[in-house]
Amino acid sequence: MANQDEAATVRPSTSAWVSRHLRAGERVVEAEALPGGITADVWKLSIGTRDGRTRDLVLRSYVDPCSMERAEDGLLREAGALTVLAGTGVPAPALVAVDPTAAQCAYPSLLMTHLEGRPVLRDEGVEARVRLLARQLVAIHAVRPAERPREYQALTTCGSVVVPEDADAAAWAAAVEVIRRPVPRYEGRFLHRDFQPGNVLFEASPACPGGVRLAGVVDWAAASWGPADLDVAHCSVNLALLHGPAWGLRFAQAYEEAGGVPAAGVTERLYWRVRDALAASEEVRSVSRPWREAGRTELTTRVVEQRLDAYVTALMDAPG
Template sequence: MEGVTRLRGGWTSQMRRLEVRGPGGRRWLVLRSFTKPFYVRHADGLLTREADVLRLLAETPVPAAELVAVDATAQYCGHPSLLMTLLPGSVRLEDSGAGRRADVLARQLAGIHRLPVEGAARPRTYQAWTSPERVGRPEATARPELWERAVDVIRREPPPYEGCFLHRDFHPGNVLFTGDGGDLRISGVIDWVETSWGPADLDVAHCSTALALLHGVDAGMAFAGRYAAEGGTLSGDRAAHLYWRLLDALAFAPDAEKVAVPWRELGRSDLTPAVLGGRLEGYLQALFERYV
C-alpha cells in the first residue's frame, strides 16, 4: 500500500482510493466500507448483491468497476467492504452543461434497462423506499392539500409493469463523466448495491427527482422525454407513470436533506434545505399538472 485518499460524495459508505504496488506494478483501487450501523446490519445482502452485479456487468457494455474482492461480513476487514478497480472521470453536479449531461444520462439508463438478464442472474424485485405512512410532510408548507393528494396516489396497489434490470439508484451523483461538449461521455456508473428488477419508470423517476432537486423542476420534468428519445420504454398509462414518479419523489420528503449532504460536499453549497424543499414541492405540482 502506497497511499490512501478519502473520496468525497458518499453517504451510505466510506469510499477510499488506494494506491497499491504489486508484482504487476502500480494500480489504483477503490475500497467501499459500510460503517453506519444500519448499513453494517444489511451489509451482507448489499455488498454481496453489488459483487454479483459487478461480475455480471463485466460482460456488458455498461462502464462499471471490476470486482477485486468482497468481505461482506467483515471477516477480514474492520468493516464490511468491497474492493474494486478505480474508474476514470468525475461526478459533475454543476448547473452549467446539465442539459447535455441529462441526454447522456438518458442514453446510458436506456442501455442498462436493455441488458438481457435472465434466470438466476436476475436481481431481486424492487423495494419501495417509502409508503403513505412514512412520508414526511414539510411542516411549513403552504400547500398541505398537494401533499395529501400525492400521498393518496401511492395508497393504491402498484400498477402492473413489464420488468427490466434496474440500477435503482441512478442519478448524477452515481455517474462519472469525462470530456466536454461533443466529447462528453460516461466513464463509469457506480453504486450497484440496490440493483433490482422492476419497472423502467421507477429508475427514470429516481433520476428525474434528482435532476429536479439539483437543477430545478424543469430539468426533472424533461428527463422522461429524454429517456424516451433514446429508445427507452415507459408505461403508456399516465396514471401508472404518475404513481412511480410520486413513489420516488415522496421518499425524499420533507426537504431532501439526505441527498444534499454529499452534493454540498461536492460543491453545491446552494442546495439548502429551503431550496430543496421548494423544488420538491414544485416538482410534485408539476407532475400533477402534466399527468392528470
Template sequence: MAKGESTAAVRAAIDDRGWSRTRLWVEQALPPGRRIRAVATLRGGWTSEMRRLEVGGTQERGAQGGGTQEGEVQEPSSLVLRSFTKPFYVKHALGLLTREADILRFLDGTDVPAARLHAVDAAAEHCDHPSLVMSLLPGSVRLDEQDEQDVERKSQLLARQLAALHALTVPEADRPRTYEAWTGPERVRIPDDTKRPRLWRRAVDVIRRPAPAHRSCFLHRDFHPGNVLFTGHGAGLAISGVVDWVETSWGPADLDVAHCSTATALLHGVQAGMGLVVPYLAAGGTLSDDPADHLYWRLLDALAFAPDAEKVAVPWRDLGRSDLTPAVLTQRLEDYLQALFDQYG
C-alpha cells in the same frame, strides 16, 4: 468510483485507524510483490466510506522478452475500497455488498461502464467493516450547474445510459431481487412548515393504491447524477462510469426514470427533472402508456425524498453544491410535485 474532483490529495503515509485488518485483507488479495503505497479519501458518498488505494510494488521474478525485470518498481495502479461503517448499513451489508459483487460480475460482460470487482468481504469475516474492492473508473461526478445547455447535455446522456441499462438481457438466474418501495402512504413525512399541505396530501393519496401492473426489467434503482461519472466538456462530454450497484433490482423502468428525474429536479430545477422523459423515450426506453400509472411511480419516488431531501443533499454539498439548502430543496420538491400533477394528473 471517480477520480479527480471527488478525491482528496493522496497521502504518502497510510492511515491505519479503523481499517488495519481491511488493509491487510486487500494486500493479501493483490498479486505477489504488490502492496498499498498510498491512500486517499473519496468524497461524495453517504452510505459508506470510500478510499482510493494506490497500489505499487516490485516484480518478484524476472520477465522474459523485455518485460519488467526483477526488482524493478512497477507503475502504480488504483483501486477503490468501499466499507460500510454506519450501524444501519453494517446490519444490511451482507445483502447489499453481495448484491453489488454479483452485479459487477454480471456487468463485466456488458457494455455498461461499471467497475471491475476485485474482492468482497460482505460479512466482515476478514475486515474491520464489511468491504468491497473494485477498479477505479475514469472521470468525476459533475453536479455543478454551468448553464442550461450543459444540464441538457448531461440529462440526454443520463437518459441514454438509463435506457441502455433497461434494455439489458438478463438470464433469469442472474436477475437481481424484485424492487422495494422506499416509502409508503403511512411513512411519508410532510414538511411541518409547508404552505401547500393539500398538494402533499393529494400526492400521498395517489400512492395509496396497489402498485400498477408493469413489465419488469433490470434497474440500477439508485441511478442519478451523483452516481454517474463524466469525462470531457461541451460536445465532448461523455459518461465514463456508473457506480453504486447495491440497490440493483428487477422492476418497472418507470421507477428508475422517476428516481433520476426527482434527483435532477432537486439539483437543477423542476424543468430539468420533468424533461428527462423525452430523451429517455427517444433513446428507445419504454414507460407506462397510462399517465395515472406513470404518475404513481413518479410520486412514489419523489415522496421518499420528503421532507427536505437532506439525505442526498449532504454529499451533494460536499461536492460543492452549497446552494442546496433544506429550504431550496423543499421548495423544489413541492414545485416538482405540482408539475407532475399538471402533466400527468
C-alpha cells in the same frame, strides 16, 4: 502507506485483506478518501506494481452502525451486479473481491476497479448531461441477466411521507392518494435503483455533446429487478432537486427520446414518479449534504425542500 493519516483509517485487517487480492509483487502505497458517500466510506487505493507504476482500486466499507444491518445485502447486490455487467458495455467497475460479513475485514467491504471521471453537479451543461444520462439508463435496462437480482424495494409509504413546510398541501395530499392505489403491473427490467448524477462519472471530451462523455456508473448496492419507470423516477427527482423541477420533467422525456420504454399508461407512469418523489421527502437532509460538500452550497435543506414541493406540484398538475 504514503498518506499515513488517511491510510490509518483503513483498518489493518482490511488492508491485509486487500493485499491478499493484489497481484504478485503489488502493495498499497496510498489511500485517499472519496467524498459523497452516505451509507459507506469509500477509498481510492493507489497500488504500486512490480514495474514501478501504479494502478487504482476502490474500497467500499460499511462503517456506520446504522447501515451495518443492510451491509451484507448491499454488498452482495453490488457484487452480483458487477458480475452481471462485466462484458455488457455498461461502464461499471469490475469486481475484485467482497467480504459481506466482515469475516476478514474490520467492516463489511467490497474491492473493485477504479473508473476515471467524476460526478458533475453544476447547472452548466445540464442539458447535454441529461441526454447522456438517459441514453445510459436505456442501456442499463437492456441488460438481461441470466439470474435476476432481487425484486425492487419501495422506499416510502403513505405514512412515512414528510411534507415540507409551507408546501402545497392539496398537491401533496393528492400525491399520497396516488400511491395508495394498488401497485401497477409492469414488465421487469434490470435496475440500478440509485441512478442519479452523484453516481455517474463524466470526463471532459471536446468531441462529445456539451464537452463531456459519460465515463462510468458506480454504486450498484441497490441493483434490483422492477419497472424501468422507477429508475427514471429516481433520476428525475434528483435532477429536479439539483437543477430545478423542469429538469426532472425533462429527464423522463429524454429517456423516451433515447429509446426507453416507460409504462404505457399515464396513470402508471404517474404512480412511479410520484412514489419516488415522495420517497425523497424523507431524505432531504442526507441527500443535500453531499451536494453542498461538493460545492453546491446554495442547496440548503430549505431550498431542496422548496424544489421538491415544486416538482411534486408539477407532477400533479401535468401527470402526462
